[in-house]
Amino acid sequence: MKVASNKLSDIYKYYLTNLLRVYSDNEGAILLNRLIAFFAEIDSYKIPQMLDDVRVSESQLLKIHFGVKDLLKHKPLEYILEEVEFYEMKFKVNQNVLIPRPETEELVDLIWKNSSSSPAKPKLFDIGSGSGCIAICLSKLLNADTYAVDCSKEAIKIAKQNATTNCAEVKFIETDFLTVANWKYLPKKIDIIVSNPPYVRKSEKLLMKPNVLDYEPEKAIFVDDENPLIFYKAIADFAFKNLSEKGKIYLEINEFLAVETAEVFKSLYPKVKLINDLNGKKRFLLVEK
């Protein structure tokens, strides 16, 4: 380490120069600001004014130092901090779970805003729960009897921890949803099915950055190009048998396969609606019986 002192101003100057080798000015500054704020336990908006006054401890400096080293290797900040904010709640994350995305917050918001027609305590089922972000938020927002499935043992472990820290009650089930024989372990007569399943085709890897490709779980993101709608086809069949009379399905989808994804449901359900995200991309599908 060649930082001139443990004063924030010296730390900031030294590590920003390092980060600008890999990141743009703006991105480097934002990442460093959040890293320092987290490890030095300072509100990030206060950092610019406090640069000259505050000194960090030796252990805090070490954490910042190794955090910057990881950032230089493109490790996502959320995995370095092992924490992410989603729908104003804190979630633990590590490399076994997808980092929850802002689009998925929009999905939660959509369900919350459409919930006036739901029963007082709807039965809700989240397919591919990862960190548990969707299931945990909705169990609280809708007072829902909530179930969630994921095939990853490690993801289920993190999701259960997140449910405990956020005081939510969710029944997590570890099983492979794509194996129809496992459906007997899953809930029936469901009022709301929600899913953000793996939907990125392997051929789309070319468009993606190393922070995703090198660190996020492959199984959470990618599907084979030969059958990219595999999860939606399974969800359509499962829901046909297990949705309550007035049940609804809310899905996050691949913007490049929006029309094809809607087609999967149109043969089975009368109401199928594509919904844009805040960036104007066809990102969500609402299906009703």
Ligand SMILES: C[S@@+](CC[C@H](N)C(=O)[O-])C[C@H]1O[C@@H](n2cnc3c(N)ncnc32)[C@H](O)[C@@H]1O
């Ligand atoms: C795109 S991630 C979504 C995670 C979380 N719901 C979110 O929105 O941040 C998809 C999740 O599906 C899980 N998954 C992949 N294949 C599965 C399968 N066959 N059965 C059950 N879950 C599966 C992955 O482990 C991953 O957690």
